[in-house]
Amino acid sequence: MTAPDIGLEERRQKAQSGSAPLIDADEQRRARRRRNEEIAKYAIPIAVMTLAIWYWDRLVVWNEIEPYILPRPGLVLSTLIEDWGTLSQSLLVTLQITGFALAVAVVGGVGLAVIFSLSRFAEMSFSPFAVILQVTPIVSIAPLIFIYIESRMVGLLMCAWIVAFFPILANTTLGLKSADHNLRDLFTIYRANRWQRLVHLQLPSALPYFLGGLKIAGGLALIGAVVAEYVAGTGGIGSGLAFRILEAGYRLQIPRMFAALILIAITGVIIYATTSLIAHLALRKWHESALKRE
Amino acid sequence: MVVAPMGERAPILHMREVDKTFNGGIVALEHMSLDVNEGDFISLLGPSGCGKSTALRLIAGLMPPTAGRIEWEGGQGADDLGVVFQEPTLMPWATVEKNVFLPFRLRGQSFGKVRDRIHEVLALVGLEKFHKSYPRELSGGMKMRVSIARALVTNPRLILMDEPFAALDEITRQKLNDDLLSLKAKTGATVIFVTHSVFESVFLSDRILIMAARPGRVIREITVDAPYPRGIDWRTAPEYGVIAREASATLHGALAQTEAAE
Incomplete structure (x- = not known):
């Protein structure tokens, strides 16, 4: 007006x-x-x-590019629909490995972080292993894992877990240590025991940090699952999307490669959106990161 | 409320020649002695570095003294305290009532059993309507009230306050000073109050311990004989000005000495 x-x-x-x-x-x-x-x-x-x-x-x-070099988007879409039977099976496998690895990473990462925070001795002893596992590229560890571990599924899970658990461990460890120092004094004055301190002070303080780690770990679990499958190589009924890409590549079925690739990308986006939503729902009432400014 | 004369009040705490030296030989507190009696409102007044916060942390049992003794009457130690820090120090993830519930929770009591007491104390500080709010929804002054409610809720023998209103604006601060005195009248609480404001200490306390820095020590004790309740009349009374002037002069004299010694 x-x-x-x-x-x-x-x-x-x-x-x-x-x-x-x-x-x-x-x-x-x-x-x-x-x-x-x-x-x-x-x-x-x-x-x-x-x-x-x-x-x-x-x-x-x-440019009259041949479909076996670069397919048109429409062709990719129709391939996706045509091959949905095979591709959806593989998607399910990849999703299972990613989801399970993420779950184990959450339990393992948080569990280890809590143990670290309770005992400096444990932190000094085990954090070097965690760092070594993290800095060594998963592609270089994976072949060994598949030699030592009989079950292909367990091997894949382990690879995905190795990549995913570190951000959760590192972030949660940081979060557990970052409780407000006056609140820590207050807990001391009120004679809180270790357990009360952990449950009522450290874990809530660590929640935003943990959720930040979860967002990163979700994407990494997917990457770990895909990369490990490339290394594992062997196919069959229980194969994930990465194997479908390899297989299609050998057969020059480029549209199918694209179709599988798109499924992986969509999966990644959905994982990210889900973890972001979880973080938002958990923090919206009290944390700075989730506040709307007036 | 009728306050018994100083001599008749039951003693709570004795500090005897307490020293605190930090590593590197920095003397944070030297030969501090203090007797706290039930119903006292004692201010520790001084510049930064005079050891007033150190004294509070010693009393709270957050660290042991280097020398001297801190004796609690009845011998059970510092397990019945309320504390208010300079920041509200609330748990941001918990509602107001859950924040006030904290001292009970850490004693293993269930919320249902103490809910009435929590709401009673919230009403005392004027926040009964906000029991379901989160700290971020409150103003600075309101957060401080929650912090005070948490310190009061267990009816502790002694409440320690470490510059609780220093970060607030002057108007909120005066209001909270008034409210603190009326709370004290209603609950009969015993308070040790750390501040660097002369006026605040004269307004609130019945004893002022003036402290100086390097080494941190008590240089003078002033008794403020004005009766409670105190309000605007006390703030504008001639004696108020006299005591404030005296305290200021002592503080400045000590400050000049410290600076000259360097």
């Missing part, structure tokens, strides 16, 4: 009669900008993504 400039007297009368706008022009402008940003937040990524896919399609058509 653009009100014409009115005199002081007139404005005063308007204010007294109650017809003066409750929101001034500046606030209206800001409200409008907020609304536009809210729409743009979704509209812009969708538009750009659509444009990119359209351009990919045009690129293939204009």
Whole structure:
């Protein structure tokens, strides 16, 4: 609304009669900008993504690229639908390995972090192993794992777990140590025992840190599961998406490679969205990271 | 409330020639003696580095003295304390009532049994409507009230307050000073109050221990004989000004000496 400039007297009368706008022009402008940003937040990524896919399609058509080099998006989609039987089976396998590895990483990472926080001795003894496991690339450890471990599934799980558990361990360890020092003094004054201190002070303080670690670990578990399968190599009925990509590559079924790739990407996005949602729901009531500024 | 004369009040705590030296030989506190009686409101007033917070931490049992003795009447030690820090020091993940519940929870009591007491104390500090709020939804002054409620809720023998209102604006601070005195009148609490504000100490306390730095020590004790309840009348009384001037002069004299010695 653009009100014409009115005199002081007139404005005063308007204010007294109650017809003066409750929101001034500046606030209206800001409200409008907020609304536009809210729409743009979704509209812009969708538009750009659509444009990119359209351009990919045009690129293939204009340059007459063969489908075994670069398939058109439509072909990838129809392959995805046609091969859904095989691909969905593999997706399920990859999801199972990722999900299970993440679950074990959460239990193991948090458990180890709690043990570290309770005993400096345990931390000094075992944290070097954790660091070594983390800094050594998983592709170089994986072949050994598959030699020593009979079950392919367990081997894959172990690889995914090794990659995923470290961010949870590192973040939770940091979080357990970062409780407010005055609160720690207060717990001492109230004669809290170790268990009370852990449950009522350290674990809640560590929650935001743990959730940050979980977001990273979710993506890493998927990467670990995929990479380990590349190394494991052998196929069969219980094969994941990574094996489907390898297999399709050998057979020059490029559209199918793309289809499997897209499934992996979507899986990654869904994992990230889920862990972000969990973090938001857990922290929205009290933590700075989840607050909306007024 | 009628306060018994100083001599008749039951003693709670004795500090005898307490020293505290930190590694490196820095003397944080030297030869501090103090008798605390039931119902006392004692202020420790001094510049930073005078050992006033150290004295509080010693009394709270957060660290042992280097020399001297801290004796509790009845001998059970520092297990019946309420503490208010300079920051509200609330658990951000817990509601107001759960924050106030903390001292009970750490004693193994269930929430249901003490809910009435918690709400009673929240009403005392004027926050009964906010028991389900989270700390971030409250203003600085309100958070401080929650912190005070938590310190009061167990009816402790002694409440230690470490510059609790230093971070608040002047208006909120005066209001909380008034409220603190009325709380004290209602509960009969015994308080040791650390501050660097002369006016705050004169307004609140019946005894002021003026402290100086390097080494941290008590240089003077002033008794404030004004009766409670105190309000705006006390804040504007001539004696209030006299005592404040005296305390200020002592503080500045000590400060000049410390600076000259360097």
